[in-house]
Amino acid sequence: MKLSFFSYGQEPVTKSNVDIPLLENIHLQLNKTAFFNGEHLWFQAYVQDGLQELPSSTTTNLHVGIFSEDGKMIAKKMFLVDNGISSGDFKIDSTFVKDSYTLMAWTNYMKNFEASTPFVQNITLIGNEKPTPEIKKEGITILIHPEGQHIIADAYNNVGLMIYDEARNPVKTDGIQLVTEEGTEIQSNIQTNELGQGRFGFIADANASYFLKIKDVNGQWITKKLESKLQEGFGISVDNMAEDVVVLSPKWSDHALDSINGSKITMAIFNLNNVPFIHQYELDRDKNAISVNRNQIPIGINTAVILDEKMKPLSQRMFFNKRSTSTMVHSVEVSYCLTKNQDSLQLDLILPEGMTMANLSMSVLPAESSAYLPNNSIGSSFLVQPYLKQQFVDGNYFFEGTKRSKDFQLDTRLLMEGTDKLNWNIRGDNIQNPLFELENNIAIKGKILDADTSIEMQVSLMSQSFGTVNLFDLSSDKSFQGNLPVFEGDSILISVLSNKGKLRMPKAELYFNNDQDSYDYNNWLSIVNKVGKQPVQLDTDENMALTDRTISLDEVVVSEKAKEIKKYQITANTEIRIIDEAALKRYTFESYIRMLGFRILPNYVKGEGGINIYISNPPGLQQVPVFIDGMSSSPGDLISRPLSSIKSVVYNKSRPTPFISMYLRNNYDRLYGRGGKFLSLKIPNGFSRTQDYFTPNYPDYSSFLYKKYGAIWWESLLGVNSEVPYSIIVPLNDQKEVKVIVEGMSADGHLYHTELICSPFDYKYSAH
Numbered sequence: 001m002k003l004s005f006f007s008y009g010q011e012p013v014t015k016s017n018v019d020i021p022l023l024e025n026i027h028l029q030l031n032k033t034a035f036f037n038g039e040h041l042w043f044q045a046y047v048q049d050g051l052q053e054l055p056s057s058t059t060t061n062l063h064v065g066i067f068s069e070d071g072k073m074i075a076k077k078m079f080l081v082d083n084g085i086s087s088g089d090f091k092i093d094s095t096f097v098k099d100s101y102t103l104m105a106w107t108n109y110m111k112n113f114e115a116s117t118p119f120v121q122n123i124t125l126i127g128n129e130k131p132t133p134e135i136k137k138e139g140i141t142i143l144i145h146p147e148g149q150h151i152i153a154d155a156y157n158n159v160g161l162m163i164y165d166e167a168r169n170p171v172k173t174d175g176i177q178l179v180t181e182e183g184t185e186i187q188s189n190i191q192t193n194e195l196g197q198g199r200f201g202f203i204a205d206a207n208a209s210y211f212l213k214i215k216d217v218n219g220q221w222i223t224k225k226l227e228s229k230l231q232e233g234f235g236i237s238v239d240n241m242a243e244d245v246v247v248l249s250p251k252w253s254d255h256a257l258d259s260i261n262g263s264k265i266t267m268a269i270f271n272l273n274n275v276p277f278i279h280q281y282e283l284d285r286d287k288n289a290i291s292v293n294r295n296q297i298p299i300g301i302n303t304a305v306i307l308d309e310k311m312k313p314l315s316q317r318m319f320f321n322k323r324s325t326s327t328m329v330h331s332v333e334v335s336y337c338l339t340k341n342q343d344s345l346q347l348d349l350i351l352p353e354g355m356t357m358a359n360l361s362m363s364v365l366p367a368e369s370s371a372y373l374p375n376n377s378i379g380s381s382f383l384v385q386p387y388l389k390q391q392f393v394d395g396n397y398f399f400e401g402t403k404r405s406k407d408f409q410l411d412t413r414l415l416m417e418g419t420d421k422l423n424w425n426i427r428g429d430n431i432q433n434p435l436f437e438l439e440n441n442i443a444i445k446g447k448i449l450d451a452d453t454s455i456e457m458q459v460s461l462m463s464q465s466f467g468t469v470n471l472f473d474l475s476s477d478k479s480f481q482g483n484l485p486v487f488e489g490d491s492i493l494i495s496v497l498s499n500k501g502k503l504r505m506p507k508a509e510l511y512f513n514n515d516q517d518s519y520d521y522n523n524w525l526s527i528v529n530k531v532g533k534q535p536v537q538l539d540t541d542e543n544m545a546l547t548d549r550t551i552s553l554d555e556v557v558v559s560e561k562a563k564e565i566k567k568y569q570i571t572a573n574t575e576i577r578i579i580d581e582a583a584l585k586r587y588t589f590e591s592y593i594r595m596l597g598f599r600i601l602p603n604y605v606k607g608e609g610g611i612n613i614y615i616s617n618p619p620g621l622q623q624v625p626v627f628i629d630g631m632s633s634s635p636g637d638l639i640s641r642p643l644s645s646i647k648s649v650v651y652n653k654s655r656p657t658p659f660i661s662m663y664l665r666n667n668y669d670r671l672y673g674r675g676g677k678f679l680s681l682k683i684p685n686g687f688s689r690t691q692d693y694f695t696p697n698y699p700d701y702s703s704f705l706y707k708k709y710g711a712i713w714w715e716s717l718l719g720v721n722s723e724v725p726y727s728i729i730v731p732l733n734d735q736k737e738v739k740v741i742v743e744g745m746s747a748d749g750h751l752y753h754t755e756l757i758c759s760p761f762d763y764k765y766s767a768h
């Protein structure tokens with residue numbers, strides 16, 4: 001065999017990846033996916049730069065919408081993304097009258113590319129519509145997906161298949177047969193898994209016709225012809241099950257090679273994030289298989305491809321490279337125990353040793369819940385889904401556990417997919433003048449009506465919630481424009497700056513872009529796979545709306561309830577304090593820390609300044625580590641810290657591991673008391689505010705409905721590190737076991753996914 005090896009540093013065969021535009025991937029973890037009317041849908045969003053495989057540093061505006069089955073947008077909001085993280089909520093109210101909807105999340109820039117993949121998730125409303133009997137009976141559906149898109153004559157072919165019943169539910173079976181037209185049995189006992197997915201292989205005779213046979217529920221044989229005419233061409237086969245190598249095997253019909261008249265045919269491995277071809281081999285008539293060391297192939301999705309002399313792909317096959325020494329998705333270490341009263345659960349989250357801080361979200365549900373059926377996990381959303389034309393039936397299935405059988409089934413799923421939708425398309429997209437802009441906060445235009453442009457050349461804008469100050473140049477016509485992070489209902493403080501640095505209150509106007517959204521979202525909604533696990537639609541006359549059966553869930557009521565308790569005893573040594581208005585009137589930051597029993601001393605490290613916090617540890621003092629939103633703080637962070645910027649403080653004074661962990665207010669306002677130098681204007685268009693999480697007051701925590709479709713807790717924006725556990729108290733609501741689902745992403749791109757059942761009443765767990 002003639003062998004040519006192209007290393008990473010050699011001259012590319014086609015366009016280099018500098019032409020690849022920003023590729024954004026999005027994943028949302030929801031509190032659950034099945035809802036009663038009156039509940040809230042909560043989510044945390046993770047936005048990734050798919051080329052860098054890091055949290056997006058460019059995206060600030062995340063659009064999230066809920067669509068009906070006919071493509072009508074029922075609700076839409078825009079949320080602020082900060083270093084790849086966002087969070088939000090929707091109220092499931094009387095607007096939602098059907099039993100099935102699609103939640104979708106995207107960025108404006110993604111609309112420029114047909115190959116972009118928004119996040120989509122089916123959501124179900126329990127009890128909205130009575131189940132109707134199935135009228136259409138289409139029988140069993142068998143879908144055939146040959147490796148490399150075609151069955152090649154005179155060659156060994158791998159073939160994937162999907163089987164659904166008349167209700168579009170996957171069929172798991174082991175009784176499928178492969179036979180010829182004459183009835184000769186080629187293979188029996190072909191199996192499908194619980195996703196209805198299977199795989200088989202055979203040598204295809206150019207003169208034969210092939211059929212699959214399967215019995216339906218009535219015992220009748222159903223047949224499906226593989227292909228009307230076997231291909232006289234080229235194909236590629238990938239053996240991805242070896243531990244250390246990936247084996248590529250070309251295949252072609254007997255006279256296919258003669259038909260190209262000596263033209264060069266090559267086989268290559270392609271990866272979007274690297275040079276166009278990582279490896280490229282020239283083929284000859286021997287059809288020799290080629291083994292490539294996994295360490296020479298990027299982790300994640302790659303595409304094996306057969307190319308003609310003009311570099312046109314003749315056959316393609318995606319495969320997932322999972323090196324034995326690498327972990328694609330990490331686990332969060334979760335420990336738990338009962339609190340003193342044995343009516344709540346303390347969950348302690350910590351990352352594996354040596355891992356950097358990660359942003360996590362967590363849903364807690366009854367152990368037997370059927371209310372959480374995500375289409376994808378964070379692993380499948382980022383590692384596989386962007387490359388597929390259709391959604392996974394259950395993307396999380398392929399990333400659960402470490403069994404090799406799951407690797408084989410993932411490989412089968414990719415075998416059936418055929419061509420990677422990005423590798424040959426996204427490079428050709430022209431983005432010199434994109435139709436949809438890359439959004440950066442909220443675009444603002446304005447005019448200072450009484451500006452004296454001879455001495456006033458800039459305008460200062462400050463947003464209420466963020467305390468962000470931006471300076472914009474005044475044009476000769478007294479106008480200005482720029483971008484600013486603002487929430488809906490915020491105020492912007494406007495001041496004019498003279499050339500001597502003086503501020504004054506102006507007469508000003510602000511303008512926002514109110515263009516109607518005319519984008520056709522049906523192009524994206526078409527990727528939603530309606531086949532998959534769905535919550536049972538209950539046939540009952542019972543009213544399942546929470547709105548009329550519980551106390552008011554008005555935000556004011558929730559806020560007032562939260563103010564009733566200012567101090568919580570988490571464990572014997574750990575407390576949480578809520579910073580309320582009384583504390584703000586009575587204490588400064590330093591006096592509050594002293595009130596808790598800590599000592600504050602200047603930081604004596606030369607050139608640094610600031611303050612450090614200590615506890616008494618005779619014969620001296622022990623320094624206490626301080627974390628702010630999960631991140632280690634510096635002495636300089638603490639010396640000027642306003643107490644009003646802090647929402648709550650968790651602290652432990654016990655030796656040998658004391659700590660203080662502070663969590664900041666999202667709506668901290670640093671603009672009060674600015675005097676009469678600013679004009680305040682309300683903002684009509686801005687980022688949606690996320691309501692603080694509250695637990696619905698379900699009428700009966702022991703009922704079937706609650707255990708199947710209720711929610712116990714939701715926690716977002718968790719900053720968890722590998723040094724100090726992050727503690728959360730969750731009410732048990734009379735449940736003996738609960739299901740905990742944690743997902744997240746670190747600043748260096750590590751992904752996290754953990755699911756576990758917590759049984760705190762087992763003998764091995766004791767109350768503090």
